[in-house]
Amino acid sequence: MKLVTAVIKPHRWEAVRSAVEMVGISGMTVSEVTGRGRQKSPSEVHRGVEYDNTLVPRLRIEIVATDEEIPEIVEKIVTNARTGKIGDGKVWVVPVAAMVRVRADDLDEVTRVPTAGSSAG
Amino acid sequence: MTASDRLARTRAADALCGGALEQTLAGADESGVALVAVGGYGRSELAPFSDLDVVLVHADDVDVHELAANVWYPMWDSGANLDHAVRALSEATEAAKSDARVALGLLDARHLAGDPSLTLQLRASLLAQWRRDARRQLPVIRELVSARGLRLGELAHAAVPDIKESMGGLRDATVLKALVATWLVDVPHADLERCRQQLLDVRDVVHELAGRATDRIAPELWPELALRLGQPDADAAQRYVREIGRRITHLSRLTWRRVDGVLERPQSSRRRGPDLRPVAPGVAVSAGEVVLDRGTVPSVDPLLMLRAAAEAAERDQVLSPPTVARLVRDGAELPLPWGLEARNLFTRLLAAGPGLLGVWETLDETGALARILPEWERVRLLPHASVVHRFTVDRHLVETCIEASRLIRRVARADVLMVAAVLHDIGKGGVVDHSVAGEPVAAVVADRMGFPADEVRLVQDLVRWHLLLAEVATTRDLDDPATLEYVASRVRDTETLQLLEVLTESDALATSPKAWTSWRAGLVRDLCQRVGRVLGPPDGAWLTAGGNGAVAAAGTTMEVGEVGEVEVPAALRANPGLVDVDVEALADGARVTVISGDRVGLMAAMAGALAVLHTSVRAARAWTQEEFAVSVWHIDDQHLDGAILRQRLEAVLDGRIVPAERLRRSRRTALEPSVQVRYDASTQATVLEVRMDDRPGVVHLVLSALAAQNLSVRSAHVTTLGPQAVDVFYVQEYGAGVLADDRAAAAVHAVRRALTGAVTLDV
Numbered sequence: 001m002k003l004v005t006a007v008i009k010p011h012r013w014e015a016v017r018s019a020v021e022m023v024g025i026s027g028m029t030v031s032e033v034t035g036r037g038r039q040k041s042p043s044e045v046h047r048g049v050e051y052d053n054t055l056v057p058r059l060r061i062e063i064v065a066t067d068e069e070i071p072e073i074v075e076k077i078v079t080n081a082r083t084g085k086i087g088d089g090k091v092w093v094v095p096v097a098a099m100v101r102v103r104a105d106d107l108d109e110v111t112r113v114p115t116a117g118s119s120a121g
Numbered sequence: 122m123t124a125s126d127r128l129a130r131t132r133a134a135d136a137l138c139g140g141a142l143e144q145t146l147a148g149a150d151e152s153g154v155a156l157v158a159v160g161g162y163g164r165s166e167l168a169p170f171s172d173l174d175v176v177l178v179h180a181d182d183v184d185v186h187e188l189a190a191n192v193w194y195p196m197w198d199s200g201a202n203l204d205h206a207v208r209a210l211s212e213a214t215e216a217a218k219s220d221a222r223v224a225l226g227l228l229d230a231r232h233l234a235g236d237p238s239l240t241l242q243l244r245a246s247l248l249a250q251w252r253r254d255a256r257r258q259l260p261v262i263r264e265l266v267s268a269r270g271l272r273l274g275e276l277a278h279a280a281v282p283d284i285k286e287s288m289g290g291l292r293d294a295t296v297l298k299a300l301v302a303t304w305l306v307d308v309p310h311a312d313l314e315r316c317r318q319q320l321l322d323v324r325d326v327v328h329e330l331a332g333r334a335t336d337r338i339a340p341e342l343w344p345e346l347a348l349r350l351g352q353p354d355a356d357a358a359q360r361y362v363r364e365i366g367r368r369i370t371h372l373s374r375l376t377w378r379r380v381d382g383v384l385e386r387p388q389s390s391r392r393r394g395p396d397l398r399p400v401a402p403g404v405a406v407s408a409g410e411v412v413l414d415r416g417t418v419p420s421v422d423p424l425l426m427l428r429a430a431a432e433a434a435e436r437d438q439v440l441s442p443p444t445v446a447r448l449v450r451d452g453a454e455l456p457l458p459w460g461l462e463a464r465n466l467f468t469r470l471l472a473a474g475p476g477l478l479g480v481w482e483t484l485d486e487t488g489a490l491a492r493i494l495p496e497w498e499r500v501r502l503l504p505h506a507s508v509v510h511r512f513t514v515d516r517h518l519v520e521t522c523i524e525a526s527r528l529i530r531r532v533a534r535a536d537v538l539m540v541a542a543v544l545h546d547i548g549k550g551g552v553v554d555h556s557v558a559g560e561p562v563a564a565v566v567a568d569r570m571g572f573p574a575d576e577v578r579l580v581q582d583l584v585r586w587h588l589l590l591a592e593v594a595t596t597r598d599l600d601d602p603a604t605l606e607y608v609a610s611r612v613r614d615t616e617t618l619q620l621l622e623v624l625t626e627s628d629a630l631a632t633s634p635k636a637w638t639s640w641r642a643g644l645v646r647d648l649c650q651r652v653g654r655v656l657g658p659p660d661g662a663w664l665t666a667g668g669n670g671a672v673a674a675a676g677t678t679m680e681v682g683e684v685g686e687v688e689v690p691a692a693l694r695a696n697p698g699l700v701d702v703d704v705e706a707l708a709d710g711a712r713v714t715v716i717s718g719d720r721v722g723l724m725a726a727m728a729g730a731l732a733v734l735h736t737s738v739r740a741a742r743a744w745t746q747e748e749f750a751v752s753v754w755h756i757d758d759q760h761l762d763g764a765i766l767r768q769r770l771e772a773v774l775d776g777r778i779v780p781a782e783r784l785r786r787s788r789r790t791a792l793e794p795s796v797q798v799r800y801d802a803s804t805q806a807t808v809l810e811v812r813m814d815d816r817p818g819v820v821h822l823v824l825s826a827l828a829a830q831n832l833s834v835r836s837a838h839v840t841t842l843g844p845q846a847v848d849v850f851y852v853q854e855y856g857a858g859v860l861a862d863d864r865a866a867a868a869v870h871a872v873r874r875a876l877t878g879a880v881t882l883d884v
Contacts, residue, residue, distance in 0.1 A: 034639075
């Protein structure tokens with residue numbers, strides 16, 4: 001069981017979502033975030049106010065899935081989020097020690113491998 | 122679901138409660154003990170699942186402990202939802218005194234059983250106390266009412282309204298009745314009672330449908346509710362219920378304003394007769410309400426309605442409903458198309474800020490809006506399809522105007538912005554995309570308002586593309602030049618882009634705070650920056666012709682234009698220290714030519730003299746001819762006396778009158794002025810653009826600040842576009858051209874300092 005976290009450009013959201021859904025994953029957590037990567041753009045003045053453009057808006061997607069599903073999910077995210085330009089984002093995978101569904105209250109089963117499409121949220 | 126059902130339920134409950142006491146007393150002496158119904162039960166308005174609020178009242182010297190327990194048991198056993206209390210008479214009055222909520226509940230006390238004289242005594246003492254303590258209690262109740270309104274929203278607009286607790290619901294109607302009981306204010310009783318009974322009917326049905334005591338109308342309840350209320354469909358049912366809520370909100374808001382007026386006046390200083398204070402032509406303020414001035418004939422001045430509305434909204438005061446009703450009945454129709462002044466008044470109204478809400482509601486309730494903006498009917502109380510929205514469509518449009526009014530300094534055309542803000546969702550309610558459906562409607566409205574063709578086009582574009590920036594920013598690749606081209610091809614120029622950006626922000630803020638997060642704001646800002654670079658800087662011509670263009674199209678052009686050489690009078694040649702003033706009346710104002718020996722500050726002095734005379738400047742132009750300074754001014758006063766003007770001008774030049782001393786701080790909480798250098802506008806002079814509220818004295822303040830910097834002003838173009846004056850000054854060094862960067866920065870700083878704090882001539 002692993003957690004995939006992807007930070008992508010906002011306009012790639014629809015493409016990434018439908019691609020991930022196609023492989024049977026419907027549960028995910030999506031947040032509107034800002035951040036910066038290796039690329040850096042100078043601050044800009046707009047309407048007389050200086051804005052720090054080094055923090056750019058991105059979407060963060062989090063999905064928990066079985067080890068077997070992970071490669072396909074990552075592949076779908078990467079191919080659909082890619083525009084080939086700077087700032088396309090990152091995807092990383094970390095192991096998940098345990099997961100409990102709040103509704104099911106299955107505390108005894110914290111070590112059991114969840115079924116496909118389980119959500120982090 | 123009728124009053125008779127409620128009465129039957131009340132009778133059954135009365136029999137139960139009364140029987141319980143009578144059975145307990147079992148023929149014993151009942152003096153000093155009474156069972157009373159309070160709250161909704163006291164008013165005999167029981168809904169199917171209402172609580173029975175009862176109080177066992179006893180005289181202070183009677184012990185009822187044992188009796189009380191025996192009374193409640195049979196009532197509990199019957200399964201009734203009992204909400205009970207035991208109070209001595211003195212305790213009841215004391216509790217009502219210290220807690221306004223208790224006082225409100227006890228005002229409706231109704232005798233059920235026991236000693237009737239005790240109930241009578243309770244009612245009499247509570248009512249007397251209520252009237253005596255009204256001035257202390259009312260501010261507390263007002264706080265409770267507004268806190269509840271903020272928490273639960275308005276019955277008329279909330280997505281899931283609460284018939285009882287939402288603003289404009291049953292509780293507000295009850296509070297209104299309590300306000301009337303203070304004898305300080307009055308309300309239209311028949312109107313209020315009708316609304317109350319209709320809401321009670323709705324509540325009965327909601328209880329029956331839900332099968333429990335709930336007052337919230339969940340979205341899925343509307344179709345069934347429509348059926349039971351005899352309405353054709355869910356939308357019609359919504360309109361029916363929300364209309365009642367709006368009426369009660371309107372009455373409530375109006376009554377509270379009147380309470381404020383009463384509380385503000387000291388008790389002793391009641392004057393006989395109306396106290397009218399004129400605030401604008403034909404418009405006065407009386408007891409905190411905007412009314413018609415003494416002797417005003419509604420049928421003569423077609424602008425009265427708009428003027429009164431704009432004044433009331435800007436002052437955040439009540440626009441008196443009887444005044445509006447009279448104007449609707451007897452007022453002159455607006456000319457078609459509207460003139461510039463009507464447009465300015467209307468856009469001032471829209472940009473008035475929070476004061477717009479109450480005034481707009483009054484215009485709507487009195488039928489005035491149907492005359493000013495008949496298209497409003499399309500969206501009146503129309504529910505939004507999306508749950509993101511806090512309000513119905515009409516209220517959302519008003520809220521968008523209120524949000525936009527805070528951002529007008531960011532655009533040159535505040536008037537166009539406000540009209541687009543009030544119309545942007547006018548196309549909702551059909552099957553076609555609302556921005557497509559709204560575009561032709563907006564064109565009809567803008568055309569009727571007399572906007573020139575290119576500005577009608579601008580209003581249309583803003584309505585058509587009001588979703589463009591938000592949609593593109595979140596769904597398209599901003600790094601792709603095609604995306605920027607896509608937006609640029611629709612927006613066409615930088616001015617439109619700036620207007621659209623402000624409209625997008627206002628629209629989102631009015632929708633809900635969630636719709637304008639810093640994340641979304643960042644995306645839209647990024648898109649606007651990029652598209653702005655594609656479109657290039659604002660067109661310089663806009664600065665001088667943009668505003669004047671609007672004036673010219675309305676047929677009231679005051680363009681100074683090329684005046685050419687003027688003849689210098691012989692007396693002035695002999696003594697260049699003299700000032701020659703010539704006033705020439707025009708169709709809608711006057712042209713004043715001032716010639717004098719050249720000196721620093723002459724234009725500032727002239728602007729000051731005009732400000733002292735309460736005369737508005739529309740445009741001015743200055744040049745030197747031989748050793749003389751010539752300036753030509755276009756002013757809006759057709760009957761200005763040249764001799765008086767010269768006298769004032771000389772007094773200002775001699776220092777006998779200091780206009781700045783006559784300028785007081787504006788009473789309005791004005792937005793900060795915006796002062797910018799427009800580098801692209803001219804190669805001959807440095808162009809300063811000042812955006813601020815239109816108030817007499819502004820031109821004088823700017824010109825004085827520039828004179829103090831030893832700068833020469835070649836021309837001033839003063840334009841009022843609804844709520845905002847856009848004044849453009851062509852500034853030069855004496856005997857030289859454009860200002861160096863540091864001098865330009867110093868000039869901007871000096872002008873901004875002179876204007877900040879909204880120091881204006883308060884008329």
